[in-house]
Amino acid sequence: xxxxxxxxxxxxxxxxxxxxxxxxxxxxxxxxxxxxxxxxxxxxxxxxxxxxxxxxxxxxxxxxxxxxxxxxxxxxxxxxxxxxxxxxxxxxxxxxxxxxxxxxxxxxxxxxxxxxxxxxxxxxxxxxxxxxxxxxxxxxxxxxxxxxxxxxxxxxxxxxxxxxxxxxxxxxxxxxxxxxxxxxxxxxxxxxxxxxxxxxxxxxxxxxxxxxxxxxx
Numbered sequence: 001x002x003x004x005x006x007x008x009x010x011x012x013x014x015x016x017x018x019x020x021x022x023x024x025x026x027x028x029x030x031x032x033x034x035x036x037x038x039x040x041x042x043x044x045x046x047x048x049x050x051x052x053x054x055x056x057x058x059x060x061x062x063x064x065x066x067x068x069x070x071x072x073x074x075x076x077x078x079x080x081x082x083x084x085x086x087x088x089x090x091x092x093x094x095x096x097x098x099x100x101x102x103x104x105x106x107x108x109x110x111x112x113x114x115x116x117x118x119x120x121x122x123x124x125x126x127x128x129x130x131x132x133x134x135x136x137x138x139x140x141x142x143x144x145x146x147x148x149x150x151x152x153x154x155x156x157x158x159x160x161x162x163x164x165x166x167x168x169x170x171x172x173x174x175x176x177x178x179x180x181x182x183x184x185x186x187x188x189x190x191x192x193x194x195x196x197x198x199x200x201x202x203x204x205x206x207x208x209x210x211x212x213x214x215x216x217x
Contacts, residue, residue, distance in 0.1 A: 006087045006108050007128060009066055010176050013041050014208045015166070016156070017201070018070060018180035020045045021189050024054040030184060031058055031065065033194035037201020043070040043090055043178065046077060052084045059085025075101040082107050090131055090178075094118060099126045110156055116146055119153060129154035129175060136160020140172040147173035163203045167211035179204060 010016060017039045019030055031042055042065060044055050051069065059067050068088035069081035078089055078101040089102050092112040102109035103126050111127035113119045114134070122130045132143065135157035143155055154175040161169060162182040169177050183204060188196045 003106050003108050003128065006066060010041050010088070010108075011154075013039065014170060014176045014212075015039055015183075015204050016041045016043050016068070016176060016178040017183050018043045018045065018158070018178055019048070019184050019189075020071075020180055021048045021186070024048060024050040026189060026192050027054050028058055028061060029192065029194055030189060030197060031062060031067075033197040034184070034201050035062070035065065036194075037198040038205040039183075039201045040064065041066040041068070043068045043088075045069075046071040046073075052077075052080050055081060055086060056084035059087075072098055074098065078102060079105075092131075092133060094122045094125065096125050102126075102128075112158075116150065119146060119155070120150060123150075123153045129156050131178065132157045132174075134159035135169070140165065140168040140174075143169055143174050144172040163200075163207040166204060166207050167214070170208065170211045171215065 017034050044051050066087050069086040070090035072078050072089050072091050075097040078098045082105045088108040090110045091098050094111050094113055099109050108128040110129045110131040111122035112131045112133045113122045119130045130153055132155050136159040143157055156176050156178055157169045157174050158178040161177045161179040166177050183200050
């Protein structure tokens with residue numbers, strides 16, 4: 001999958017599901033549950049033990065899914081993730097060496113940033129989109145304010161994205177949003193309550209559809 005194809009898919013679905021867990025146990029079932037709810041763009045974070053091995057297994061078992069590796073801090077991890085099957089890479093902060101490695105392999109990278117200066121720096125360094133993190137402290141109004149002088153930069157708010165807020169983030173100018181605990185919560189993961197995760201995924205998909213319909217009016 002080329003960079004443009006992966007980006008187009010995320011821009012179409014508008015939601016990246018973040019799986020951040022204490023162990024890799026059940027992550028494949030979690031991916032199935034998310035897909036049953038309509039979400040197949042999934043970020044596995046490096047804070048999950050065995051993340052790269054699980055990514056490789058998941059990418060092989062679900063070739064039609066768009067798996068990414070998140071919380072990436074260095075070029076070595078970036079390369080390992082890409083070779084394991086990551087179709088996109090996400091960082092929590094601006095990491096130029098990660099961006100360089102992603103450009104080398106033609107894999108999209110979402111670089112973490114918060115302030116306008118950081119956001120512009122990430123974009124100019126070569127990020128395909130900027131993960132605005134943590135977004136919950138400023139909300140959709142902040143995205144709208146940043147997009148005014150920087151309309152060329154694709155923003156992906158992360159943190160505080162819920163079914164109640166995702167529509168407002170998108171209307172404010174976000175290209176897509178990433179949702180973590182509001183979508184894949186620790187309790188459901190621990191209890192392997194896949195039905196609950198599927199239900200939450202459907203709620204997010206419904207909220208995105210409603211926001212898209214509103215924009216067309």
